[in-house]
Amino acid sequence: EAQVTQNPRYLITVTGKKLTVTCSQNMNHEYMSWYRQDPGLGLRQIYYSMNVEVTDKGDVPEGYKVSRKEKRNFPLILESPSPNQTSLYFCASSLGQLQPQHFGDGTRLSIL
């Protein structure tokens, strides 16, 4: 089954404790992206990647890091999480820019 898998689905943690949210897709997609969703703001793009070792900033990259060492994986790293990063996070992938994105089911992060 074609899917984008995010882990964990839920996480409560404390300020400053490094965390990683993993994202994996099994569709051999080149393009992957991370979004955060906040009430009243819709989805905002954090980082995206056009292919292995090619990443670029989206609208709200501050406080986040990503890496794309393999085509299927695109982890999101919060080196020193802060409460304003409490949000619902989505990973997505697609074949290319014109192709619809497939989304994971989301990761709800709470930073205390």
Place this chain on the structure above:
Amino acid sequence: DQQVKQNSPSLSVQEGRISILNCDYTNSMFDYFLWYKKYPAEGPTFLISISSIKDKNEDGRFTVFLNKSAKHLSLHIVPSQPGDSAVYFCAASVLLLSYQLIWGAGTKLIIKP
């Protein structure tokens, strides 16, 4: 400043009638638009798209209209069904320039039986 705006946070429509969801944008460089649908506890799923060379695109019960001069697009669902109850997002992009998608805040559609 939000470049893509969905000014109605929610919309309630009778089953069987037409649902019209609206989206306005400010950046005249946008040339590709998409609609996504989202159920609770799931990620968004793609619904329909339109490029700026067209003013209408149809897929079954879903039609998207684009008015470039007004910088406005709308999604029509006819007839509306209970399973259409979801949050609908519009998103916009500048093709060949960026892989960024700019999203609206979403409209929650409620279909009443």
